[in-house]
Amino acid sequence: MSLSLTQFYRQTIPSLLKEIWSVYWTLVKLMVPVIILVKVLEELGAIPVISQFLEPMMSWVGLPESMGLVWTTTLLTNIYAGMLLFFQLAPEANLTVAQVTVLGGMLLIAHGLPVEVRIVQQAGVRLVAAFLIRFIGALIYGAVLFWLYQALGWLQEPAELVWQPEVQNPDLVQWCWQQLESFVMILLVITALICLLRFLRWIHVERLMIWLLQPVLKLLGISPAATSLTIVGVTLGLSFGGGLLIQEARAGHIKRKDIFSAMLLLALCHSMIEDTLLVLLMGADISGVLWFRLIFSLVAVAVLTRLLNLCSDQFWEKYLIYPVSPDQRSSCKDTTQTQHSDPAQA
Template identity: 30%
Template sequence: MNRIWQCVKKALPKAAKTCIWLLKIILPISLLVRLLQYSGLLAKISALLAPAFSFVGLPGETAIVFITSIFSPLYAPIALISSMSLGVREATILALMCLTSHNLMVESSVQAKTGSSFWGMTGLRFVMSFIIAFFLNQVMPHDGWGHVGTTESAAVCDSLLEVLVLWFTSSMKVLVSILLIVTVLMILHYVLDEFRLMKGLSTALSPMMKVFGLSENSAFLWLVGNVIGLAYGGAIMVEQMDNKQLTYSEGNLLNYHLAVCHSLLEDTIIFAAIGIPALWILGTRLFFAITVVWVRKGYSYIYTRRIERI
C-alpha cells in the first residue's frame, strides 16, 4: 500500500498541472463557441460548410470542431462538442474523425522519429478520418440515439449575461468529469511504472500483434502508444528505436497502426464521459488500424514482387 500511496503523491502535482493546462484550453474555446452561437456567425459558417460535411452525415458547424482538432490536443474538440447540441450518432462520427486527426503536427513529428514519414503519417490520418466517418455514416443506425453536450444553444439567449451563465454551467460539468479522469489516469501511469507492469502486459499481448499484422517485438511500444499516447510516449518510443528493440521497418508498420488507433485507454474514457458509446470508439479504431496495416503489408508485398520481376 505504501508504494501505491507514493504513486498517488507523485501523480497529484502533475495531475494538478495538467488540469490547469486543460482549464486554459477548455474555457476559452467553449466560450468562443457560445459567442459564435449568440452572434449568429456559427449559423453562417455552418451554412457554408454544410455541403462538404453532409457527405459524412454531419452538420456544417462540426467543421470547426474537426479543424480545431487537427492543430490541437483532443481536449479542445471535446470542449467544442460539449458546447453544441448533437445527436449521439453525429457526435460519434465527429469524435472518430477527431480521434484520427488531432494534434497532427506534434504526433506526426514523433512518428517521423520512429521510422515513418511526417507527411505520410499526416496525410494518412487526414484521409482515414473521412474514410472512417463515411463508413460510420453508412453502418450506424439513424434512430434510437440521444443527445451529447448541452441541449441549450446560446443562439436563443436574450442577453450576454445568459450566454455567460450557460457557458459557465455547461463547461463546469465537462471539466469536473475530465479532471477526475485525468487524475485517475495519471495515478494509473505511475502505478504501472512502479510495479513494472508494462513489460508484463506487453509480453501477454505479444501473440495479439500477429492479428494486428505487426511483429511481436512491437507489443511494448503498442502498449505505450495506447496507454500513454504518442505525444507523451514519444520519448520512450524513440529510445526503444535507438536501442534497436525494433527495426525501422517494424516501427513504420507500428506507426500505421498507431496513426489510426492510439491513446486507446484515455481517449475512450474521456469521450465516453461526454456520452460517446465506448464500443463504437474501440471497435472502429481497432478495425481500421488493423485494416490499414494489412493493406500496407499487401501493397509492400506486391511492390516487392514487381521489383523482383524487373
C-alpha cells in the same frame, strides 16, 4: 546483498534516470516549438480560416458544416479544445447520437496533429505519410460509421449533452502555467512507464505479453520487439508510446518497417482509456468510439501492412520511412552505393 544494492545504486539508477531524461527531453524538444506555433496561429484567428477548407468534407460523414470548426480545432490543438467548442455549437446543430459518435470517432483518430505527427516523424516515419494516415484514416472511419449507422437505423435519436464544461479564456500567463503543468505531468507519466517496463522485463512478464499477443502481432505485421511500447501507446497515448519508440528506433533495436507498422496502429488506435472517456462525455456511443474503432484499426493495419510489404524497398524509403539510427543510415548508404556500382541496375 550489499554488493547487489551497490550495483543497483551505481548502475541501475543512473541508467534509469538517463533513459527517463532521454525520452522526456526528446518529447520536450518536439512539443515546445509546435505548441508555441499553434498558439500563435490561434491568437491570429487562423483556425476558423483553416476550418473553411474542412467544412465541405463534413457532408461526406453526415455532419453539419459547423462541426468542421470543431474538427479543425481538435486537429490543431487537442480533444479538450475541440470538446469546449463542440458544447458551444452542439445545441444549435441538433445532432443525433450517431452523428456525435461519428464526430467523436474522427476526433479520436485525428487530433493534435502538429505535435503527434512530429513525434511519429522522429521515430522514422515520413512526415507526409504520418499526416495522411491520421487525416484520411479519420475521414474513412467517419464515413464507414455514418454509412453503418444510417443503413442499420442505429442511434438516430437526438443526442443529449451529458456534461457542460465551463468555458475558459486563459490569458498568456495562465496558458504558460497550464503548459508547464502538462510537461510536469508528462515527466511523471514517463517516469512511471519506464520504471514499470523495466520491472516487467525483470520479472519476465514482458515475454509473457509478447507470447500471448504473438498471433495478433503477426497478423498486424508488428514485431515482438515493439510489443510493450505499442501497448503503452494504445492504452495511454501516442506521445508516450511514440516517445519510447523514438528511443528504440534511434538505438536501432527495432527495424524500421516494424516501427512503421507499430506507428500505423498507434495512429488509428491510441489512448484507448483517457480519450475514449472524454468523447463519451460528448454523448457519443461506446460502439463507435471504442469497439468499432478497435476493429477498424486492426483490420486496416492488417490489410495495409500486407499491401505495403508487396512494395519495393525504394517505395518504402521514398514515401514511408527514413533512417534515424547510425546503423540504419550506414545501411542505406551501402545499399545506395551498391545500386550505383551495379552495371545491371545502372
